[in-house]
Amino acid sequence: xxAHPLDGTTICALSTPPGRGGVAVVRVSGPQAWPxxxxxxEGRLKSCPPGRAALRLLKDGDKPLDEALLLPFRGPKSxxxxxxxxxxxxxxxxxxxxxxxxxVDAGCRPALPGEFTQRAFLHGKRDLAxxxxxxxxxxxxxxxxxQLAIQQLGGGFSDEINAFRKAxxxxxxxxxxxxxFGEEDVEFVDRDxxxxxxxxxxxxxxxxxxxxxxxxxxxxxxxxxxxxxPNRGKSTLLNALLREERAIVxxxxxxxxxxxxxxxxxxxxxxxxxxxxxxxxxxxDIEVEGIxxxxxxxASARFTLYLLDARDLSTPEGRQAAETxxxxxxxxxxxxAQELGEPAGVVLALxxxxxxxxxxxxxxxxxxxxxxxxxxxERRGLEALEQRLGRDYRSAxxxxxxxxxxxxxxxxxxxxxxxxxxxxxxxxxxxxxxLLAVDHKEALEHLGRITGAVTPDDLLDHIFGxxxxxx
Ligand SMILES: Nc1nc2c(ncn2[C@@H]2O[C@H](COP(=O)(O)OP(=O)(O)OP(=O)(O)O)[C@@H](O)[C@H]2O)c(=O)[nH]1
Ligand SMILES: [Mg+2]
Numbered sequence: 001x002x003a004h005p006l007d008g009t010t011i012c013a014l015s016t017p018p019g020r021g022g023v024a025v026v027r028v029s030g031p032q033a034w035p036x037x038x039x040x041x042e043g044r045l046k047s048c049p050p051g052r053a054a055l056r057l058l059k060d061g062d063k064p065l066d067e068a069l070l071l072p073f074r075g076p077k078s079x080x081x082x083x084x085x086x087x088x089x090x091x092x093x094x095x096x097x098x099x100x101x102x103x104v105d106a107g108c109r110p111a112l113p114g115e116f117t118q119r120a121f122l123h124g125k126r127d128l129a130x131x132x133x134x135x136x137x138x139x140x141x142x143x144x145x146x147q148l149a150i151q152q153l154g155g156g157f158s159d160e161i162n163a164f165r166k167a168x169x170x171x172x173x174x175x176x177x178x179x180x181f182g183e184e185d186v187e188f189v190d191r192d193x194x195x196x197x198x199x200x201x202x203x204x205x206x207x208x209x210x211x212x213x214x215x216x217x218x219x220x221x222x223x224x225x226x227x228x229x230p231n232r233g234k235s236t237l238l239n240a241l242l243r244e245e246r247a248i249v250x251x252x253x254x255x256x257x258x259x260x261x262x263x264x265x266x267x268x269x270x271x272x273x274x275x276x277x278x279x280x281x282x283x284x285d286i287e288v289e290g291i292x293x294x295x296x297x298x299a300s301a302r303f304t305l306y307l308l309d310a311r312d313l314s315t316p317e318g319r320q321a322a323e324t325x326x327x328x329x330x331x332x333x334x335x336x337a338q339e340l341g342e343p344a345g346v347v348l349a350l351x352x353x354x355x356x357x358x359x360x361x362x363x364x365x366x367x368x369x370x371x372x373x374x375x376x377x378e379r380r381g382l383e384a385l386e387q388r389l390g391r392d393y394r395s396a397x398x399x400x401x402x403x404x405x406x407x408x409x410x411x412x413x414x415x416x417x418x419x420x421x422x423x424x425x426x427x428x429x430x431x432x433x434x435l436l437a438v439d440h441k442e443a444l445e446h447l448g449r450i451t452g453a454v455t456p457d458d459l460l461d462h463i464f465g466x467x468x469x470x471x
Contacts, residue, residue: 029111
């Protein structure tokens with residue numbers, strides 16, 4: 001069992017990555033933070049004003065350990081809301097380890113993962129969604145993920161959830177009143193007003209849930225599957241996008257046998273390009289499995305680049321065959337996405353090898369949102385392709401739009417929606433206030449879990465257990 005974060009202990013941790021570096025930071029938080037560090041610098045911390053750095057000699061017994069820059073804070077004006085001393089030491093693994101040992105000998109406890117942030121939450125310095133945003137911020141490896149985390153840290157999402165809750169709490173209070181006056185058959189809740197309010201809330205929740213797949217794709221990398229019959233140039237396209245000879249290219253159909261995934265960041269948006277085995281009828285077991293994987297990857301991708309060979313499109317018959325091919329592929333992907341419970345991705349038809357034959361003018365098969373002419377081999381048309389792929393994601397990030405990226409938040413919103421829907425159904429069915437109140441309260445509880453206004457026991461351990469130690 002992890003120790004309770006507010007058990008009165010003082011915790012310490014190396015907050016910078018282990019190993020050699022210019023500076024390392026050891027953080028100490030809790031009621032004994034000042035006295036313990038004071039003891040290591042011969043009582044010379046006491047005189048430091050909170051929030052001001054001081055250069056002090058830290059001692060290991062009677063031997064000097066390091067010259068350190070100490071940054072003390074007094075709770076509640078600190079990150080955790082408790083007394084904190086940050087010790088900026090020289091980045092030697094030995095000094096960091098020795099300092100940690102001295103702190104533990106003096107009565108501190110090594111912090112659990114995320115425990116500083118957890119204490120910040122428990123002291124009301126951050127709500128849960130903001131605390132989670134700190135974890136996302138640390139994990140952000142590219143501009144898109146960083147921007148989403150910064151936005152959530154700013155508290156816009158929390159403010160909105162709190163506003164939802166506030167209005168629902170007012171209704172809950174009126175429902176309670178109805179219960180108190182149960183015998184007298186009085187209605188305090190204006191049924192029409194309630195219906196309107198809940199409906200507008202449901203609309204907004206639907207918007208937030210719609211944004212989830214976009215937000216998630218930005219945070220994790222937008223999956224883009226490259227699909228099509230053998231020899232159309234799928235692997236050549238992957239290599240051209242990556243500017244690297246990553247996949248094997250040859251004029252033997254069926255060269256690529258398995259899916260191959262590579263990450264590429266284009267103007268701040270991270271993409272995961274997936275090259276796949278050429279689609280064709282075959283009895284070769286390995287190829288059959290490769291093709292199955294190709295469809296599976298495309299089904300959950302946000303984009304499918306469906307490759308065609310420009311030479312096949314020079315005749316009406318060729319174009320017709322391609323139309324059938326693209327339409328059937330798009331239909332299959334749509335059904336597969338439905339089965340996964342995800343929105344279908346966008347299919348773009350890519351007419352490749354336009355260096356050998358021109359792309360037909362104004363031609364767009366059903367099922368494809370757009371046709372782009374390219375030559376993977378000569379790297380032509382790729383800029384337009386990259387622009388098209390990034391367009392929606394860049395605009396999603398550009399506005400103030402709140403994008404939900406956290407699975408936990410999505411689940412809470414879904415449950416809120418279900419409970420509110422039940423409350424509305426009950427209203428239509430003329431259920432009494434007490435029955436309405438059950439679903440209404442459930443909705444409130446699920447909303448409350450997002451910001452931490454409601455926190456079941458295991459929730460916090462689960463969330464903060466995934467954080468880094470020292471944060
Ligand atoms: N002229 C021309 N040739 C291309 C172009 N793109 C690909 N090729 C050639 O087409 C052949 C097949 O290319 P690949 O990239 O291996 O095709 P693939 O779609 O990955 O094929 P499989 O892995 O078998 O499904 C190779 O000889 C490439 O050099 C292009 O834009 N123009
Ligand atoms: Mg290939």
